[in-house]
Amino acid sequence: MEAVPIVQVENVSKHFTVRKDKSLKERVVNAALGRRHAETFEALHDISLDIHSGNTVGLIGPNGSGKSTLLKTIGGIIHPSSGRVVRRGRMAALLELGAGFHPDLSGRENVYLNASILGLTERQIDRYFDAIVDFSGIEDFIDTQVKFYSSGMYVRLAFAVAVHVDPDLLLVDEVLAVGDEAFQQKCLDKIRSFQLEGRTIVLVTHTLSQITDLCTRGIVLSHGNVVFDGAPIDAVGMLRGGFQSQRDADAAQRLERENALSAPARARVAIPSVRLVDAQGAPTTGVEIGQDVQLEVEVDAIDSVRDWRLGIAIANTFGQVALYSSTERLGLDPMTELSGRSTLRFSMPSLSIGPGAYTVSAALEHRDGTELARAQEATAFRVADNGISTGLASTPLSVALQPAR
Known part of the structure; x- marks a missing residue:
């Protein structure tokens, strides 16, 4: 026999009335002119779920x-x-x-x-x-x-x-x-x-x-x-994908407006995915301190791009950056052509950041600073607590008592 849910939400909808007029005068004038002074806002629409x-x-x-x-x-x-x-x-x-x-x-x-x-x-x-x-x-x-x-x-x-x-x-x-x-x-x-x-x-x-x-x-x-x-x-993942889709749509609209104002045409490029993988190449969301991992950033360049750089940032839940680097800092030739679908793989042997939850963001730009694509908080992972230390950084620690001489 199936257990009875502790909460049952059955076809729930909720509407609120939003008034446009702020004063008695506005209400009287709007009523006289036949104007609508209120709108119905639907906050919930026919929701059903059991918990x-x-x-x-x-x-x-x-x-x-x-x-x-x-x-x-x-x-x-x-x-x-x-x-x-x-x-x-x-x-x-x-x-x-x-x-x-x-x-x-x-x-x-x-x-x-x-x-x-x-x-x-x-x-x-x-x-x-x-x-x-x-x-x-x-x-x-x-x-x-x-x-x-x-x-x-x-x-x-x-x-x-x-x-x-x-x-x-x-x-x-x-x-x-x-x-x-x-x-x-x-x-x-x-x-x-x-x-x-x-x-x-x-x-x-x-x-x-x-x-x-x-x-x-x-x-x-x-x-x-x-x-x-x-x-x-x-x-x-779905929520982050939705945010990213909205950001991509906003970016596309912004780019269209800029191009309409005779701004220089920019290369069409996107960052479809960012993922953390273990030493065997399997995607992971949980790692140990000191584990070998790789960060894979997928880039889709519809137009070929040269003179570029790509940066990655790992931040904790408070927005503090635990690690930042870029292809430029790591010595990748900026004139290497980006064309079609490709993957940039950042190797991080013996990952040395402290325990906690982190998100990863990536951004691609021309070296003149013009941003081409961004994936904000595109993936997340957690570093397990080893019981030795806390903080943004982790390093091998030991202690010894030195007797006084």
Whole structure:
């Protein structure tokens, strides 16, 4: 017998009314002239999906795709215009910064208020209170009104309450990006412990490495529609491909406008793919420190190109560049002709960057600086933690105690 889903979304659509007139005068004038002063915006369109207990589901998509609206609909914060959502079990939600907190109450009072809203009795809150405060790390300010809290303090306390109310279903909408790195890691560790306990998590994030690292399922939304539902790595790949297609379209339109203004014609060239491969040439998204890997950049030159250079950059999730190089720096002859489909292979023996998640970008340009093609964050990979060191760089380390003489 198939298990009953913890969340059922059945043919859900959500419409919002967007008013154009800002004042009473505008409304009166527009009504007199027969002008429409409101439009209907469809944020979600006929979405159906089931979420089963124990799954971690990532909702991703460009801004305005409907991710947060869907999450709020699942959480019961907003009601669908049509369709229905069925939920089972206790739910905790982190949907907006400070949501559920009263600014004039202290942190202590808000813990009791928020936890009671989430279904705990006063006795249960008494039992969990010390653990909530300890997890939040703001015990020195627990009796201060929360209107004086920083955004990071809001998130710390809200997340601490949410994870201590024993939820069957946890909804998280991007708010973890507000906390510092140490607290983000603490939250991610808690989420992983929830996964081991078989709890269900629905996560909205723009940090795509969290989707591949944490989620068992990825759902891509676009203009209020589900356009992909499947493996997280495939969902991230589809989203990145969509962004790249949009960038390519924007670049093509920009180039067309420039050419229309009698700008010099540029070579037609694209970077269809960037991939990391292991020593056997197999694509990989997970490597060990010191492993031999290669970065393959595929270039498709419809028009032949000379006097060029191609650069690659590996950056972490905070945008810090861990490694940059280019064909020019590595001594490849810039007059080598690029024509048709070809692959540039950057060999990186004994990869020596620190543990963590990284993205790879590549750009092709003339040596005069005119950009021809770009693949931004075209692929992603993770370097496993060897338990020895952290940071952007990794090097063999050892330690010895030298007795005093």
